[in-house]
Amino acid sequence: MQMDREYFRTVRAGLGAAALLILAACQTPSDRTADSRRIRDSDSAAPYQAEVEEGLGAAVAILVDTSGSMNDDAPGDSRPKFVVAREALEAMLEATDAFVAKRPEFPIKIGIYTFSSGVSTVLPVQRYSHELVRSAMARLPHPGGGTAIGEAMRTARPELYRAGVFRKYLLVVTDGDNTAGRDPGEVARDIFRKSEGAVQIYFVAFDTSPEKFAFLKDVGGNVIGAGNGRELRAALNEIYQGKILAEAVDVGEREPRGR
Incomplete structure (x- = not known):
């Protein structure tokens, strides 16, 4: 029974990793470009932050x-x-x-x-x-x-x-x-x-x-x-x-x- 449980856990982990790989493979270059652009836009829209404590x-x-x-x-x-x-x-x-x-x-x-x-x-x-x-x-x-x-x-x-x-x-x-x-x-x-x-x-x-x-x-x-x-x-x-x-x-x- 212990071996069966470990076997099924291994199978589930493998299936999850495979699903992620399939999703990544299905994503078109334009999709990846759009995702990258959204990340850049999100970063660029953020207000500036002081790198040190500010005072007078x-x-x-x-x-x-x-x-x-x-x-x-x-x-x-x-x-x-x-x-x-x-x-x-x-x-x-x-x-x-x-x-x-x-x-x-x-x-x-x-x-x-x-x-x-x-x-x-x-x-x-x-x-x-x-x-x-x-x-x-x-x-x-x-x-x-x-x-x-x-x-x-x-x-x-x-x-x-x-x-x-x-x-x-x-x-x-x-x-x-x-x-x-x-x-x-x-x-x-x-x-x-x-x-x-x-x-x-x-x-x-x-x-x-x-x-x-x-x-x-x-x-x-x-x-x-x-x-x-x-x-x-x-x-x-x-x-x-x-x-x-x-x-x-x-x-x-x-x-x-x-x-």
């Missing part, structure tokens, strides 16, 4: 265009646009020193990325250091290649979720159209949806039409046009000091407003 503070990923056109002279200037942009960004970040001195309890974290046909991480998102930021700005590559705005946004976004702070920002400085990789409008909408509005996106359109980035209105972002170096500095200061640092005034908060 702001993380800013700065994305700098180093495509070939940034080597052209800036309007009204004999210097290339990338030099003018680098100096404007350095001046913008100088405001962090005074802010940190006044509010040391509110950490500011900065990351610097460049994009041409591809994306490079010059400085991963980390707590602001005057020396590290200056060194990173000095390492910005010489312009050349295409313009992968969307890919730069996709690269920097996960770093914001490793920064350990509630407030998250993408700040993009570019002078042209996206010519490589994912469309920035598509990426911006994806980020807006999955972050549930927690990632604020700002663009500065340097020597190009802000209308190219009208999609930002749909994701709670903003774009400011800058026709020359002076306007570029003003635009960056408006975003960085007027919005990003200004939102840090209420240091008693625990989450971004509106969440």
